[in-house]
Amino acid sequence: WYSEPGMMHSPRGKSRLVTAALFSLGTMMILAVGVRFSIHSPLFSVQVLEVADDDPKQPVSALEILALTGVEIGRDSLFSFDLAKIEKRLLQEDWIASVRLEKRFPQTLAIIPTYREPLAAYIRTDGRISYLDVEGNVFAVVRHGDFRDLPLISRITRGDRAALQRAVRVEGRWRDMGMDEA
16 A cells, blocks of 8 residues: 555545545454354254264264264254363263264264273272273273173272283283183
8 A cells, every 4th residue: 555645644545544444344344244154054053963983883872972972963053062072071981082073064073982992801899890991991880791701800909000000911911922712
């Protein structure tokens, strides 16, 4: 923008400056209204919650995962919810080790869970049986009819993480030697 010396002090120069300022302000207001309309538009309301790899043999069904998200189809916008909060709710499920969430515009939230792999069954001090994963984490109480063919670990207190990790390493070596197939 070029102006001649003294032009800013002339009525014509001030008029141009006011016009440019009003034009800029109007453009910003139109953009703000457009963004607000887009964010709340039904075009971006979640219509599809997609759970990757919905295998019936998975420990958590797609319906259970969908319920854990707390997302309401047709009501929530892809712009309005916090993925970190949804991830936190999903990770409260014992079987889910990690989860990846993807907003797929215009109307889909994809949920890609990674499940814990039970390496052994663990008899807890209260007599219930839980699963033990490869890191020695105790998770998910075994439900009737859900027991898998796994080695059984007992006589270790749940708080003794080092002992649980040693037991997992021994089981891993046992498996590596092919002893679990005998």
